Amino acid sequence: xxxxxxxxxxxxxxxxxxxxxxxxxxxxxxxxxxxRSRTGVEERRIxxxxxxxxxxAYGAAREAxxxxxxxxxxxxLIIVGTTTPDMVFPNVACLIQKRLGTRTxxxxxxxxxxxxxxxGLSVAHGAIVxxxxxxxxxxxxxxxxxxxxxxxxxxxxxxxxxxxxxxxRPARKGDGFLSFTLGGDGQGGDALQMKAGGSRxxxxxxxxxxxEHYIAMNGSEVYQFAVRALCDAAAQALREADLxxxxxxxxxxxxxxxxxxxxxxxxxxxxxxxxxxxVQRYGNTSAASIPVALYEAAAAGCxxxxxxxxxxxxxxxxxxxxxxxxWGGGIRRRA
Ligand code: UT7
Numbered sequence: 001x002x003x004x005x006x007x008x009x010x011x012x013x014x015x016x017x018x019x020x021x022x023x024x025x026x027x028x029x030x031x032x033x034x035x036r037s038r039t040g041v042e043e044r045r046i047x048x049x050x051x052x053x054x055x056x057a058y059g060a061a062r063e064a065x066x067x068x069x070x071x072x073x074x075x076x077l078i079i080v081g082t083t084t085p086d087m088v089f090p091n092v093a094c095l096i097q098k099r100l101g102t103r104t105x106x107x108x109x110x111x112x113x114x115x116x117x118x119x120g121l122s123v124a125h126g127a128i129v130x131x132x133x134x135x136x137x138x139x140x141x142x143x144x145x146x147x148x149x150x151x152x153x154x155x156x157x158x159x160x161x162x163x164x165x166x167x168x169r170p171a172r173k174g175d176g177f178l179s180f181t182l183g184g185d186g187q188g189g190d191a192l193q194m195k196a197g198g199s200r201x202x203x204x205x206x207x208x209x210x211x212e213h214y215i216a217m218n219g220s221e222v223y224q225f226a227v228r229a230l231c232d233a234a235a236q237a238l239r240e241a242d243l244x245x246x247x248x249x250x251x252x253x254x255x256x257x258x259x260x261x262x263x264x265x266x267x268x269x270x271x272x273x274x275x276x277x278x279v280q281r282y283g284n285t286s287a288a289s290i291p292v293a294l295y296e297a298a299a300a301g302c303x304x305x306x307x308x309x310x311x312x313x314x315x316x317x318x319x320x321x322x323x324x325x326x327w328g329g330g331i332r333r334r335a
Contacts, residue, residue, distance in 0.1 A: 009068025
């Protein structure tokens with residue numbers, strides 16, 4: 001058994017198209033002021049018509065491998081967190097395996113909505129600690145714009161498209177990931193879902209007419225769950241590592257809504273300055289949210305070697321997940 005695992009490289013892929021609140025306000029009954037004050041979002045990225053989630057995943061993976069100084073041949077396992085795969089099968093992990101030119105390694109997609117990336121990190125950590133893998137690529141990539149109802153002002157202002165990736169390698173005891181906590185509660189399933197397109201309600205004229213291939217959400221119910229989930233998951237991950245709020249140097253929360261993050265910070269008694277926030281630029285990018293925020297926090301110098309961090313997220317299902325990480329050295333930034 002190895003001692004642990006850590007992140008040795010990070011990557012990000014941002015679609016070029018920026019959709020501002022002002023532009024949205026020209027197509028749905030909303031205002032820049034409403035969106036900013038209720039969510040913190042100012043703009044979001046939208047994938048080009050020819051771009052799918054695997055393209056965003058591939059771009060992020062390439063950069064993560066480059067910053068890690070690791071070639072595709074060294075990858076032992078590919079995990080992709082996504083709710084918007086290119087198609088039902090093959091999975092996105094296989095699609096990027098082909099493009100990256102790795103060996104014929106294990107390829108799996110993780111489906112836990114916005115929690116998918118942290119769930120994926122947990123699987124990767126387990127594979128490394130058990131000795132099954134040495135180098136694991138974990139990606140979060142979403143094209144939520146494809147399942148957004150652009151006429152529903154209650155949801156279309158919230159989401160965006162992005163990709164983020166991390167490369168994990170073994171670490172010494174006390175470095176890297178210190179604890180993981182994962183949770184799920186199917187009782188919350190109705191509050192946030194895409195009703196059709198699966199085996200219960202396959203795509204038909206009727207499902208399309210009813211708009212059942214779009215995100216359907218009870219916003220206020222999800223909001224209340226979200227604050228509770230962020231706090232409980234972060235607190236549990238800290239407890240499992242024998243740490244407390246005072247030990248935390250940085251928090252990378254799921255970027256869904258600035259008000260959710262601020263409420264969680266107050267309840268956790270961790271100063272807001274320690275929370276990295278980029279929701280204003282990308283909106284909620286689901287599985288891509290945490291790796292993109294972590295990438296930008298590292299680039300901004302908010303994540304330093306030896307610093308203690310918490311990654312914490314929640315999503316449809318309901319699902320939630322958190323982990324603590326003692327940031328290890330070795331991440332080489334781009335020149
Ligand atoms: O990854 C998980 C994904 N989901 C989330 O994290 C979402 C969690 N929930 C939220 O972030 C918030 O509930 C929202 C941002 C979605 C909504 O904020 P809210 O403060 O809970 O507003 P509300 O739903 O209570 O709506 C207040 C009013 C309503 O009008 P009335 O009924 O009071 O007249 C809405 O119709 O705001 C109206 N409204 C809008 N007005 C302008 C809803 N969306 C908009 C909009 N622009 N885009």
